[in-house]
Amino acid sequence: MASENPTSSEYISHHLSNLTFGNHPTGGWTFAGGEKAAEMGFWAINVDTMFFSILMGMIFIWLFRKVADSVTSGVPGNLQNFIESVVEFVDSNVKSIFHHKNPVIAPLALTVFVWIFLMNALKLIPVDFIPYIASEMGIPYWKIVPTTDINATMGMSISVFFLIIYYSIKVKGVSGFAAELSLQPLGKYFIPFNLFLEVVNLLAKPVSLGLRLFGNMYAGEIIFILIALLPFWAQWILSVPWAIFHILVIVLQAFIFMVLTIVYMAMAHDDH
Numbered sequence: 001m002a003s004e005n006p007t008s009s010e011y012i013s014h015h016l017s018n019l020t021f022g023n024h025p026t027g028g029w030t031f032a033g034g035e036k037a038a039e040m041g042f043w044a045i046n047v048d049t050m051f052f053s054i055l056m057g058m059i060f061i062w063l064f065r066k067v068a069d070s071v072t073s074g075v076p077g078n079l080q081n082f083i084e085s086v087v088e089f090v091d092s093n094v095k096s097i098f099h100h101k102n103p104v105i106a107p108l109a110l111t112v113f114v115w116i117f118l119m120n121a122l123k124l125i126p127v128d129f130i131p132y133i134a135s136e137m138g139i140p141y142w143k144i145v146p147t148t149d150i151n152a153t154m155g156m157s158i159s160v161f162f163l164i165i166y167y168s169i170k171v172k173g174v175s176g177f178a179a180e181l182s183l184q185p186l187g188k189y190f191i192p193f194n195l196f197l198e199v200v201n202l203l204a205k206p207v208s209l210g211l212r213l214f215g216n217m218y219a220g221e222i223i224f225i226l227i228a229l230l231p232f233w234a235q236w237i238l239s240v241p242w243a244i245f246h247i248l249v250i251v252l253q254a255f256i257f258m259v260l261t262i263v264y265m266a267m268a269h270d271d272h
Contacts, residue, residue, distance in 0.1 A: 008229055015127060015225050018046035018149060019141040033141030046149055053146040056118040060111070086114065090258065097262045100269040102167075108265070109258050112156070117254040119146045120217060124243055124250075127221075127228050147217040147253075150210070157210030160261050164205065167268040176271065205264055209257065216253050220246055 006014065013034060020037035022044025023029050037044065067083045076084070090110045098105050122145045134142035146152040168177045181198040182191045224246075227238045 113258040120250040153214040154210035157206040161206035
């Protein structure tokens with residue numbers, strides 16, 4: 001941190017700052033955080049966000065691969081039961097929402113749900129624990145929850161958006177997709193107005209998807225940081241109930257992102 005005895009505003013700012021690598025106007029390619037990171041421009045990379053999001057993705061792949069390799073038709077273990085429950089839960093949601101044939105949708109929904117859940121779950125680690133270890137290693141900024149970084153949430157939502165465009169064109173063709181954008185809801189005599197409404201509606205999907213996840217997780221992170229500023233006895237009184245409540249938020253936000261992804265994919269496959 002910037003000082004050994006930071007003010008409350010410095011403490012909050014530090015814990016909400018990413019370790020960023022980019023081309024700073026005054027220092028060339030370097031690592032920075034806070035206001036200096038904001039000056040690096042579009043091509044800067046939040047190293048901590050990338051690290052933890054990739055790490056959670058690797059844990060997801062390793063865990064499900066481990067269960068798949070050791071699956072048994074006999075009496076399954078607790079881990080296999082849990083993974084099978086998650087897969088069945090996601091599969092039931094896909095079947096109830098998506099009524100087309102596409103083998104990509106169920107794996108996509110499973111990946112979105114589990115990956116976002118694992119990234120959200122990092123919020124349950126005490127806010128000072130990982131940053132303290134990082135500071136002892138000489139790393140001044142180290143933010144551990146990827147979904148509190150709008151770059152991560154918007155990156156995932158834009159990926160879903162590209163899939164929406166791809167399957168809309170694949171299923172309906174270029175002319176069919178163009179007709180969907182220009183002829184609804186008011187018919188061919190209002191093409192400019194239809195196009196405006198439909199394009200806004202289309203662009204609102206990734207924006208709302210990314211901002212919803214970011215806003216909820218960022219707000220929760222701020223509450224945890226504010227609780228950490230309180231006296232020790234007050235931290236225990238408030239942090240435990242908030243953490244228990246936040247378990248619901250962690251699961252709910254992963255579920256909402258998954259369901260909306262399935263809904264948007266279903267809409268892309270619907271041929272009007």
